[in-house]
Amino acid sequence: MNSKLYNKSIPFPDEMRQHMATSRNMVGGNPQSGDGLKRNKELQEKKSISYQQLKRIKNYFDTYNGDFKDSEFILNGGFKMKSWVDMTLNQLRTNIKMTQQNRANAGETNQFISTHEKDDTNVRPSQTHKKTLEKHANSLPSYPRINEEINRIKTLINGN
Numbered sequence: 001m002n003s004k005l006y007n008k009s010i011p012f013p014d015e016m017r018q019h020m021a022t023s024r025n026m027v028g029g030n031p032q033s034g035d036g037l038k039r040n041k042e043l044q045e046k047k048s049i050s051y052q053q054l055k056r057i058k059n060y061f062d063t064y065n066g067d068f069k070d071s072e073f074i075l076n077g078g079f080k081m082k083s084w085v086d087m088t089l090n091q092l093r094t095n096i097k098m099t100q101q102n103r104a105n106a107g108e109t110n111q112f113i114s115t116h117e118k119d120d121t122n123v124r125p126s127q128t129h130k131k132t133l134e135k136h137a138n139s140l141p142s143y144p145r146i147n148e149e150i151n152r153i154k155t156l157i158n159g160n
Contacts, residue, residue, distance in 0.1 A: 004096050009048040010088060019080055020044045027071045036075030043077070051092070057085050
């Protein structure tokens with residue numbers, strides 16, 4: 001489902017760009033480098049964000065274990081940015097799911113399965129099916145006397 005969102009461009013609202021500028025000013029001083037500063041500058045200039053960038057921002061917030069008053073967290077947009085990213089991703093994913101669900105309800109089949117065609121040309125010769133006897137015929141040494149005994153035992157068991 002999420003594969004349909006790759007390379008999609010999502011508008012980045014003016015309100016959020018302004019929030020990123022405010023977040024940079026909240027840090028105080030004039031940080032020239034550091035965690036979050038590059039992303040902050042980048043987001044202030046963008047009018048849209050890619051789906052991949054949204055996922056990276058979400059991953060940052062989901063894995064962040066530091067203090068929420070740290071400059072790194074504030075430069076990345078803080079709780080306001082976190083909630084906007086979560087809401088936007090949920091909305092995008094829900095839209096895709098609802099579209100598929102509506103199409104399934106309308107009678108179209110396999111809406112939740114990606115279409116593909118079987119590629120029979122990619123079968124390796126070593127994986128072709130053989131009977132068990134054929135597989136092991138060359139691996140066991142040939143002992144005619146033992147084979148005769150085995151065949152005689154089989155006929156006795158089967159009653160022939």
